[in-house]
Amino acid sequence: MRKLAAGNWKMNGLAANLAEIETLVAEHGDAACDVLICPPATLLAPMAATAAGKIELGGQDCHAKTSGAHTGDISAAMLKDAGATSVILGHSERRADHGESDADVAAKSLAAYEAGLIAVICIGETEAERDAGTTLDVTGTQLAGSVPDTATAANTVIAYEPVWAIGTGRTPTLEQIAEVHDFMRDTLAKRFGEEAKGMRLLYGGSVKPSNATEIFAVSNVDGALVGGASLKAADFGAIISAL
Ligand code: 13P
Known part of the structure; x- marks a missing residue:
């Protein structure tokens, strides 16, 4: 399976930051892994001109409907039209800031598939849930509710x-990451059979150049979803090289 280094720029990035993509393309355009940057939607089209097929681009959210009276929202087809191949869905910041439920995330994932986008579906426990010992219950429920029945290795990360x-x-700890990633693989295998073997499972949360190598060596970790360290080509480049 080809590994994936994905960067989530969140609500960061102006036209001046397009230079980071130029550097990434120049230095990591032929990386051994897939490289995906999810900038704010305003930068998708200008980034697509720079990324030139060397680096994949994605959105950070989409609406579940294809078009219509939804002021301020963006459809999966619009992201695709602007040059995206993927879209992050169900990020914990969207679940918290916008009250997105597992059912919302599943509906958005179906919209992504319909538009021909890969859905990068996010799950994860809060600190209180981990302290209560419910991490696998919580992530299992999120997986069951957020991932549609039509998910495949090709359309879902x-x-x-x-x-x-x-x-x-x-x-x-690396053991804690392994526990959840092994659990996700097993859970997906029970539902999707052989197809689950090819679904890429990313770890995200404070990944940086100094911890990327050890995290990527953990069982069933097929790449990373990187926030802060994806904003600078030098940092993200070092993470790409670690994959
Ligand atoms: P950080 O890498 O900044 O911790 O963010 C992780 C994240 O939320 C990526 O989606």
Whole structure:
């Protein structure tokens, strides 16, 4: 399976930051793994002109409907039209800020498939849930509810992002990452059979150049979803090289 280094720029990035993509294309355009950057929607089209097929681009959310009276929202087809191949769905920041439920994420994933986009579906427990010992219950419920029955290895990537590890500089132990990733693979295999073997499982949450190599060596970790460290080509480039 080809590994995936995915960068989530969140609500960061202006036209001046397109230079980071030029550097990434120049230095990692032929990387041994797939490279995906999910910028704010305003930068998708200008980035597509620079990425020139060397780096894949994605959105950070889409609406479940294809078009219509939904002011401020963006459809999967619009993302595709602007040059995206993928879309992050169900990020914990969207679940928290916009009250997105597992059912919402599943509906958005279906819209992504319909438009020909890969859905990068995010799950992960809060610190309180981990402390209560419910991490596998929580992530299992999220997996069951957020991933549609029509998910395949080609149209779906799952990202495990413990909420308490996002932007905090704290990461789970390698054993904790392995436990959840092995659990996700087993859970997906029970539902999707052989197809589950090819579904890429990303770890996300405070991934940086200094911890990428050890995290990528963990069982069933097929890449990373990187926030802060994806904003600078030098940092993200080092993570790409570690894959
Ligand atoms: P950080 O890498 O900044 O912790 O963010 C992770 C994340 O939320 C990626 O989607």
